[in-house]
Amino acid sequence: MKLKALLALTAASALSACVVLEDAGMHTHKVDTTPKHFSCDNGLSVQVRNVDHDKLELKLDDKAAVLTATTSASGELYTSNQGLFGHGAEWHQKGNEAYFEFTDPYHNKVNTTCNMK
Numbered sequence: 001m002k003l004k005a006l007l008a009l010t011a012a013s014a015l016s017a018c019v020v021l022e023d024a025g026m027h028t029h030k031v032d033t034t035p036k037h038f039s040c041d042n043g044l045s046v047q048v049r050n051v052d053h054d055k056l057e058l059k060l061d062d063k064a065a066v067l068t069a070t071t072s073a074s075g076e077l078y079t080s081n082q083g084l085f086g087h088g089a090e091w092h093q094k095g096n097e098a099y100f101e102f103t104d105p106y107h108n109k110v111n112t113t114c115n116m117k
Contacts, residue, residue, distance in 0.1 A: 032050055035047050038117065041112050046098075058089065067091055075095075083102050088103060098115075098116075099111070
């Protein structure tokens with residue numbers, strides 16, 4: 001009799017381990033919105049801040065743009081068709097280093113490497 005009760009209890013315990021208590025679609029993580037400051041090789045100072053799980057706000061002087069996360073083989077890649085001056089922009093960050101590419105107001109393509117301060 002005790003053996004049957006023990007087997008039933010073991011089976012119930014094993015099956016309860018398979019139950020999902022939380023809907024995976026409802027799981028949320030807090031986004032770190034603390035601004036991070038970068039100094040670039042070409043003399044620019046850039047501030048970046050996560051505004052959502054897949055959005056990054058990028059500020060350069062008095063200009064700002066919100067870039068969207070894009071698939072990247074390595075690091076975090078954010079892009080926008082509008083960018084800082086109405087043209088495309090790309091921010092590719094890995095650790096404390098980032099590659100920054102944008103088109104300036106004179107339609108010159110600018111690319112530089114930036115390091116977190």
